[in-house]
Amino acid sequence: MSNSRPASDTDLSALLHELNQPLTAILSNAQAAQRFLSDTMLDRAELHDILEDIIADDKRAAAIIKRLTEALKEAQRLIGEAMEEGMPR
Amino acid sequence: MSLQSETVFIVDDDPEVCRAMGRLVRGAGYDVREFNSAHDFLVAHEPDPPGCVLLDLTMPDLDGLELQRCMVASGCHRPIVFLTANHDVQNTVRAMKAGAVNFLTKPVDRDELMAALAEALAVDAAERAEWEARNTVAGRLATLTPRERQVLEKVVAGRLNKQIAAELGTVEKTIKVHRARVMQKLHATSLIQLVEIAQLAGLKGERGSASASAGSA
Numbered sequence: 001m002s003n004s005r006p007a008s009d010t011d012l013s014a015l016l017h018e019l020n021q022p023l024t025a026i027l028s029n030a031q032a033a034q035r036f037l038s039d040t041m042l043d044r045a046e047l048h049d050i051l052e053d054i055i056a057d058d059k060r061a062a063a064i065i066k067r068l069t070e071a072l073k074e075a076q077r078l079i080g081e082a083m084e085e086g087m088p089r
Numbered sequence: 090m091s092l093q094s095e096t097v098f099i100v101d102d103d104p105e106v107c108r109a110m111g112r113l114v115r116g117a118g119y120d121v122r123e124f125n126s127a128h129d130f131l132v133a134h135e136p137d138p139p140g141c142v143l144l145d146l147t148m149p150d151l152d153g154l155e156l157q158r159c160m161v162a163s164g165c166h167r168p169i170v171f172l173t174a175n176h177d178v179q180n181t182v183r184a185m186k187a188g189a190v191n192f193l194t195k196p197v198d199r200d201e202l203m204a205a206l207a208e209a210l211a212v213d214a215a216e217r218a219e220w221e222a223r224n225t226v227a228g229r230l231a232t233l234t235p236r237e238r239q240v241l242e243k244v245v246a247g248r249l250n251k252q253i254a255a256e257l258g259t260v261e262k263t264i265k266v267h268r269a270r271v272m273q274k275l276h277a278t279s280l281i282q283l284v285e286i287a288q289l290a291g292l293k294g295e296r297g298s299a300s301a302s303a304g305s306a
Contacts, residue, residue: 013175017147020174021103024196028109031199035116050112057105 012075015068022057022064029054095210096120096140100130100156101172102148106195110143110202117203127151127159136165139217141190141209143202146173146180154180157187166216168209172197226290229275237274240267244280245287 033050036043097119101107107123115121120140124130128151130142142160146153157169168190173180181192190212191205233241236257243253250268254261277283 017174020195021106024172025103025105025109027196027198028106028113032109032112032116035113035199046112053105053109057109060105 011071012068015064015071019061019064019068022061025057026054026061029057094120094139095213096122096138097206098122098124098130098134098140098142098167100124100127100142100148100153101145102126103145106145113199113202114143114206117206119206127153127156130156131159134165136167139210139213141168141170141206141213143170143172143206146171146177146184154184154187157184157189161187168212168216170205170209223289226275226286229286230290230292232274233271237267237271240264241271241275241283241287242292244268244271245284245292 029050033047036047036050097114099107099110099114099121101110101123102125104125107125111121111123120138122133124133127148131151144153144156151159153171153173160167160169166188169184169188171181171184171189171192172195173192174195184192190209193201193205230238239257240253243256248256250264251261254264257264272278272283275283275286277286
């Protein structure tokens with residue numbers, strides 16, 4: 001998201017929506033891994049792949065949170081500006 | 090977990106979510122097919138294998154609700170469990186009205202997901218069983234002669250043999266023979282069964298009062 005564009009409700013809700021994706025993948029991967037651990041034949045390669053995916057999704061979530069923080073700061077700045085303009089002297 | 094031949098079709102535009110869900114569902118013993126778009130699913134989907142769809146609501150191009158509409162329009166009644174990122178009351182209502190079995194919010198816990206899938210698969214199995222029973226009955230019904238069918242319609246409408254004989258201008262003994270053949274062809278051993286079979290086949294009794302005098306014949 002570019003900083004020149006004001007953060008709108010849509011941006012914020014889109015980012016929140018996006019955040020759900022890695023969280024969903026992390027939870028499902030972790031619970032799938034729990035299940036695989038109880039298998040008699042432990043598939044190490046599969047577990048390895050799962051952990052790789054969890055790490056990648058965690059980083060993805062962190063990047064989204066960073067964008068979300070920026071969007072919120074921008075929204076706060078715009079609200080501040082609007083309040084100053086609207087304030088009677 | 091038992092070995093099940095049911096397939097869960099996962100449709101989510103996020104490949105990581107699709108893969109993770111796939112692992113989780115496969116781990117529970119189901120067959121899994123993953124699709125990254127509604128379009129991919131529509132192209133590759135075969136309605137024959139028993140199963141259900143785990144469908145993401147929000148997708149670019151064709152979204153979950155549109156895919157549901159496409160499926161309903163094409164006569165595919167595979168049960169759908171929707172996944173959505175937020176509680177969206179309006180869309181939930183729309184999806185449920187169009188026949189969705191459940192609506193889950195991301196991120197979804199394993200137990201909640203498995204319960205919803207089990208419910209959807211049970212719905213699918215019940216629908217398939219009913220469809221099969223209907224098909225079997227329709228096949229048997231098709232072997233009746235026009236006269237036998239006439240007799241069947243009157244029997245399930247609650248007419249007595251002598252009434253049917255009078256209405257068809259024949260004797261009671263002939264109706265008894267027809268009636269025995271109808272029972273045999275439809276694999277029915279009682280009048281109640283005959284009425285149930287006729288109802289399953291969507292056959293209307295002549296006066297539409299099949300159960301009225303079922304006990305008196």
